[in-house]
Amino acid sequence: xxxxxxxxxxxxxxxxxxxxxxxxxxxxxxxxxxxxxxxxxxxxxxxxxxxxxxxxxxxxxxxxxxxxxxxxxxxxxxxxxxxxxxxxxxxxxxxxxxxxxxxxxxxxxxxxxxxxxxxxxxxxxxxxxxxxxxxxxxxxxxxxxxxxxxxxxxxxxxxxxxxxxxxxxxxxxxxxxxxxxxxxxxxxxxxxxxxxxxxxxxxxxxxxxxxxxxxxxxxxxxxxxxx
Numbered sequence: 001x002x003x004x005x006x007x008x009x010x011x012x013x014x015x016x017x018x019x020x021x022x023x024x025x026x027x028x029x030x031x032x033x034x035x036x037x038x039x040x041x042x043x044x045x046x047x048x049x050x051x052x053x054x055x056x057x058x059x060x061x062x063x064x065x066x067x068x069x070x071x072x073x074x075x076x077x078x079x080x081x082x083x084x085x086x087x088x089x090x091x092x093x094x095x096x097x098x099x100x101x102x103x104x105x106x107x108x109x110x111x112x113x114x115x116x117x118x119x120x121x122x123x124x125x126x127x128x129x130x131x132x133x134x135x136x137x138x139x140x141x142x143x144x145x146x147x148x149x150x151x152x153x154x155x156x157x158x159x160x161x162x163x164x165x166x167x168x169x170x171x172x173x174x175x176x177x178x179x180x181x182x183x184x185x186x187x188x189x190x191x192x193x194x195x196x197x198x199x200x201x202x203x204x205x206x207x208x209x210x211x212x213x214x215x216x217x218x219x220x221x222x223x224x225x226x227x
Contacts, residue, residue, distance in 0.1 A: 020060040021167075023160035025153065026053055032151040033061060033121065037086070041112055042119040045092075047127050048153030051191025053160070054123045057153070058090055061121065075101045080108045085118060092124035095140065102140040109144060122148065155190035164192065168199040174206075180218040187222060197225050 022030050029046045036042035048054055062069050068084035073094040080087060087108065095101045112118040128145060156164065162181055169176035180202075188194050201221035202213065211217045 020053075020056050021160055021163040023157055023163070025155065025157040025160055026057065028151040029057060029153045032149055033057070036119055036121060036149070037061075039119065041116045043109060043112065043122075043148045044120070045122045045124060045128070045148040045150045046153060047124040047150070049155060049191075050125055051189070051193045052153045052155050053192050054125075054153055055090070056192060058088060058123055061088060072101065072105075073098075075104055077104055080104060086121065087119070088121045088123070090123045092122045093126055096137050099139075102137075106140065106143050109147065113147065127152070156192065156195070157190075158185055161185060161188075161190070161195055164195045165199065168196060172199060172203050174203070174213060176202075177213060179215060180213065183215055183218050184222065188225070194225065198222065201225060 029048075032044050032046065036044040046054060046057065058069075061067065066084050067086045067088055068079065068082045069088045069090070070079040071090050071094070072092045075089065075095065075098075089105070095105065109120060112120060128141060128148075128150065162185075165176055165181050165184075176199075184198055188198060198218075198221050201224040202217055205211060205217045205220045205224070206213055209217075209220075
């Protein structure tokens with residue numbers, strides 16, 4: 001049985017985009033962040049495919065106080081000069097080919113290492129192994145490889161998708177029958193985006209056709225997703 005971990009960050013249950021649920025697919029990442037936030041100095045890299053929930057996890061993390069957040073594509077010296085104990089950099093893959101941004105990031109990483117103070121949490125779509133095959137990241141990788149503790153977020157598993165469906169349906173003010181969830185789970189892409197799109201499509205189908213929420217409506221919603 002999956003143990004229930006107390007998250008080191010809070011989220012507002014009223015907003016689905018801020019809601020984060022621990023499952024087998026993201027447990028390693030949550031544990032790494034828990035450990036990193038408990039240390040005076042830490043370097044951590046969280047990676048996983050698009051739609052695996054990295055942004056949801058990042059939103060939960062940033063509710064901690066004194067965290068500076070930046071997209072890698074918008075990274076500059078001013079962003080990392082902000083007074084903070086923790087820096088969170090999302091979409092790290094975007095620094096490929098941006099040597100200036102890589103230099104800024106390496107400088108901050110070295111400061112954390114040398115002072116023993118501060119934390120950096122990096123979120124990426126690909127692993128360091130995959131970066132080794134990207135010429136624009138080769139120099140950056142050679143300078144940071146081995147410095148970061150790494151965890152992977154996998155595509156959402158059934159338990160996580162069930163939780164997501166339940167929360168999104170509640171946000172849309174309807175109850176989702178288990179039969180509909182079971183129907184979708186064996187046919188849908190495994191991602192947060194797909195789950196959100198299915199709920200929106202189902203809401204549209206039932207309202208526009210005055211249909212009840214059931215398998216026929218679920219089929220139409222899935223067809224809209226695949227169109």
